[in-house]
Amino acid sequence: MRYSIVETDFGDDETKNFGKRNEFASLTSLYEIKTLATVSGDFDNTENEEPGLDIVTPAVITESNEKWLAIAVGDDVSIFSSNFDIEHLFTQPFKTESYVRARRCSNGRFLMGLTMEGLLVVTDLWTFATVLEKSIRTNPSELFHDFMFVDKPGISPKLGTIAVVVQCGDHMEMQVRSMKTLEVAYRVTVTSGTALLPVSETADRVILLPWFNTNRARCLRSEEDAVKLREIVESQPEMKLQRLIARNQLDQAEQFATQFGLDVQKVHVARMEYLFSQSTINDSDEDFTKLVKSFEAVKDHNLVGEICFSGAITFDKYDRIIGLLAYARKRAITDSETIDRLAQASYILATYRLMMGPENARFDAESLWQNFVAGVQGEGEWCELFFSMLSDGLVKICPLLVDYLLSLARDLEIMDSENFPLNALHATSTFERILLKQVDETITATRQVESSRSKNLVGRSSAWHDQCLLVSETIENLSISKKSLEAICRTAEMGQILMSYSTPLGMLDTVLAAEYNFIKFIRFMFTHDRYSLAQRLVDAVKMVETYCQLFEKHSPLVSLVRVYVLYAEYLQKYATQELTVLQFLEELRADKGEKFLFEVASRVIDDWQREIDSAVVVWTEVTIMSVQSHTSL
Numbered sequence: 001m002r003y004s005i006v007e008t009d010f011g012d013d014e015t016k017n018f019g020k021r022n023e024f025a026s027l028t029s030l031y032e033i034k035t036l037a038t039v040s041g042d043f044d045n046t047e048n049e050e051p052g053l054d055i056v057t058p059a060v061i062t063e064s065n066e067k068w069l070a071i072a073v074g075d076d077v078s079i080f081s082s083n084f085d086i087e088h089l090f091t092q093p094f095k096t097e098s099y100v101r102a103r104r105c106s107n108g109r110f111l112m113g114l115t116m117e118g119l120l121v122v123t124d125l126w127t128f129a130t131v132l133e134k135s136i137r138t139n140p141s142e143l144f145h146d147f148m149f150v151d152k153p154g155i156s157p158k159l160g161t162i163a164v165v166v167q168c169g170d171h172m173e174m175q176v177r178s179m180k181t182l183e184v185a186y187r188v189t190v191t192s193g194t195a196l197l198p199v200s201e202t203a204d205r206v207i208l209l210p211w212f213n214t215n216r217a218r219c220l221r222s223e224e225d226a227v228k229l230r231e232i233v234e235s236q237p238e239m240k241l242q243r244l245i246a247r248n249q250l251d252q253a254e255q256f257a258t259q260f261g262l263d264v265q266k267v268h269v270a271r272m273e274y275l276f277s278q279s280t281i282n283d284s285d286e287d288f289t290k291l292v293k294s295f296e297a298v299k300d301h302n303l304v305g306e307i308c309f310s311g312a313i314t315f316d317k318y319d320r321i322i323g324l325l326a327y328a329r330k331r332a333i334t335d336s337e338t339i340d341r342l343a344q345a346s347y348i349l350a351t352y353r354l355m356m357g358p359e360n361a362r363f364d365a366e367s368l369w370q371n372f373v374a375g376v377q378g379e380g381e382w383c384e385l386f387f388s389m390l391s392d393g394l395v396k397i398c399p400l401l402v403d404y405l406l407s408l409a410r411d412l413e414i415m416d417s418e419n420f421p422l423n424a425l426h427a428t429s430t431f432e433r434i435l436l437k438q439v440d441e442t443i444t445a446t447r448q449v450e451s452s453r454s455k456n457l458v459g460r461s462s463a464w465h466d467q468c469l470l471v472s473e474t475i476e477n478l479s480i481s482k483k484s485l486e487a488i489c490r491t492a493e494m495g496q497i498l499m500s501y502s503t504p505l506g507m508l509d510t511v512l513a514a515e516y517n518f519i520k521f522i523r524f525m526f527t528h529d530r531y532s533l534a535q536r537l538v539d540a541v542k543m544v545e546t547y548c549q550l551f552e553k554h555s556p557l558v559s560l561v562r563v564y565v566l567y568a569e570y571l572q573k574y575a576t577q578e579l580t581v582l583q584f585l586e587e588l589r590a591d592k593g594e595k596f597l598f599e600v601a602s603r604v605i606d607d608w609q610r611e612i613d614s615a616v617v618v619w620t621e622v623t624i625m626s627v628q629s630h631t632s633l
Contacts, residue, residue, distance in 0.1 A: 003058060003073035004091045008037045008080075036086040039073050063102065068125070072099065079128070090128040101146050114147045114164070136164070138182055143167040148196035150176060161185070165194050237262060245270045268297040276307055280314055288320055292327065301331040305338040312345045313373045316363045321349060340535060348372040522563060526570040533579050537567050561596075564588065565603045 058074030069080040077099070081087040099113035099121075110131070111123045118137035123130055136144075143166065150161040159179040166173055172194060176186040237260040244253035245267060254267045275291040278284070291311075295304050308328040312321045328342050352372050353361050363369045412424040525540050544563050571581045581604075589597045 002042045002093070003039055003076045004042050004078075004093070005040045006037060006078050006088045006091060007040075008086055008088050037078075037080065037088065039071055039076075039078055067108070070102070079125075092123065092128075092130075100144060101148075103147070103149065105149065112159075114144055116143050116145070118142060118144050118166075120147075134179075136162075136177065136179070136182055138184075139168070141169060145172075146194070146196045163196055165190065165196060167192075241266070248274055250274065265299060268294065269300070269303065272298055272304075272307060276311065279311075292323065295327065295331075301333050302335040302338055304328070304331050305333040305335070305342060309338065309341050309345055312342075312349070316365070318353075318361065318363060321363065325349065336532065340532065519562070519566070522566055523570070526567060527574075537563075540567070561599050561603060564600045565607065568600065568604045569607060 059072075061072040063070045064082065067082065069082045069086070071078050071080070076091055076093050078091045079089045081089055100116050102111055102113040104111055109124065109126055111125055113121045113123070114136075115121070118135050120132070120134050120136055121130060122132035144164055145167065146165040148163050149159065150163050161176060161178055163174065163176050166175055172190050172192050173187050174190045174194065174196075175184050177184055237256070241253055241257055241260075241262050244250075244256060248270075250267055250271045253270070254264060256262070257264045257267055272291065272294045275287055275294055279287040279291050295307075298304050305328050308324040311324045315321055315324075325342065325346050333339055333342070352369055356362075356368070361369070408427060410424075412427065413420045416423050522540050522544070525543075526536050540563050541560065544560060548559065568581050568584060571579060571584055585597060585601060588600060
């Protein structure tokens with residue numbers, strides 16, 4: 001008979017007993033008796049039973065933990081969820097007979113049960129589906145009584161080796177079997193009633209056997225009548241080394257590997273990874289020193305490079321970060337991806353320190369350093385990180401940006417002459433307000449600095465003394481410029497005159513020189529062979545996009561098309577084997593389209609034609625001069 005009818009919802013029909021009952025040991029206590037579930041037989045499902053047989057009371061087996069409750073009645077097991085209220089999940093029929101043992105694995109996701117006939121059934125407790133059924137019998141007369149994992153499954157329910165207690169004819173054996181071939185790797189005779197006990201996953205392949213040894217031929221008691229705990233230890237050196245490493249007994253593992261001629265590098269790598277985890281958790285200088293020392297024993301340069309990169313984006317101290325990056329340069333790393341990641345980490349570290357200042361650069365979880373780390377890991381764009389820092393008002397700690405904004409105010413007459421000098425006045429006034437807001441706590445007001453022109457007004461006790469002096473000088477210059485611009489504007493308003501400004505040749509040369517120097521820098525980026533060709537182009541495009549965004553109102557001479565033209569000229573000039581000009585143009589067609597390709601190709605051809613024309617002119621001039629010299633002689 002199938003015991004598959006399960007009821008759990010009894011509503012309010014269950015009697016709440018607050019009166020005198022026989023089961024109460026104390027009449028002064030108050031209890032509530034409530035039925036949670038019932039499992040009963042299905043009298044309509046008896047087609048597999050032989051008629052005339054007496055009804056036999058089924059065996060009932062239960063097992064539970066903090067999440068699940070299992071009740072096996074006869075050939076059926078019902079699974080309940082016991083987190084809050086009891087909830088029936090499913091009822092699973094046993095194959096042929098009830099499980100003699102069921103064990104959980106893979107963090108409780110899978111349930112593995114073994115029947116007496118040797119059928120191993122794996123059930124997924126997340127989907128309540130049977131994912132595997134396999135018979136481990138090698139002889140029809142075998143009867144199984146218990147099993148346990150020897151190779152404990154990981155995420156998947158894949159088994160390598162199991163231990164079973166099996167009855168072989170007239171005697172009992174404990175056997176270690178391979179699940180792949182069912183071959184018996186080890187067997188030992190045991191007594192009936194022997195059970196396998198679960199042990200720690202990091203145990204040294206130990207199987208414990210409670211063994212009751214009794215002499216049934218004697219009626220008298222003996223000292224030999226006792227329960228004995230026995231163990232079977234995995235004797236293969238490779239397996240023992242693996243367990244020593246899993247328990248972090250690394251010194252013993254190294255000694256053991258040396259003694260048996262095993263791969264000692266496994267121990268060195270495990271020690272490096274263990275010390276890395278300890279250093280990140282404990283923040284101990286001693287553990288970090290041991291970590292760096294452990295690098296020397298590891299021969300895999302690429303793996304050491306990966307650990308150095310992970311440490312550079314994990315540790316929150318500058319000396320540790322720069323120490324790991326400096327050590328990585330000493331190793332012969334061959335993996336191109338690892339080299340690029342380490343180079344990027346070094347670059348952003350230098351950039352971050354330059355922008356924040358050595359005294360103000362923090363690397364903890366709440367610092368802006370985490371934004372740079374996210375950029376290295378591909379989780380953010382450099383431009384967005386840069387502009388977010390501007391919006392946060394970090395101008396005073398970015399000297400490069402200060403210099404740029406000052407030069408912008410001076411160049412507005414050339415770049416936007418129609419709106420000058422109001423645009424320059426607006427730029428300087430805005431920048432002055434930003435500076436005043438940022439340095440209000442460390443220096444006096446702008447007017448005091450302007451009137452006194454004295455650097456002594458800056459607090460000498462401030463840790464930002466040098467930076468404050470620099471900002472003080474900047475505010476002086478800004479105040480003078482602002483005052484002059486205000487006077488010009490007042491003169492124009494009062495006189496109602498049309499102001500016109502000539503652009504001196506020297507100033508124009510300065511602007512063109514800035515554009516020319518920027519193009520020279522882009523060309524230099526393409527020749528810098530520390531990075532791959534593709535990475536050089538990506539970096540140049542990002543830089544030009546930032547440049548164009550800053551100068552979007554003034555039509556800069558440098559454009560994205562110009563970058564791709566310079567890149568094609570570099571490929572043609574140096575004749576790289578990695579990428580030819582034709583291959584680059586084909587990739588550009590697929591990425592940007594026909595229109596963009598035509599524009600780039602046209603510019604490239606025009607540049608080549610100009611070079612040819614220039615060479616012809618030079619050749620002609622040289623030829624004429626040579627002829628004239630020959631004639632005069």
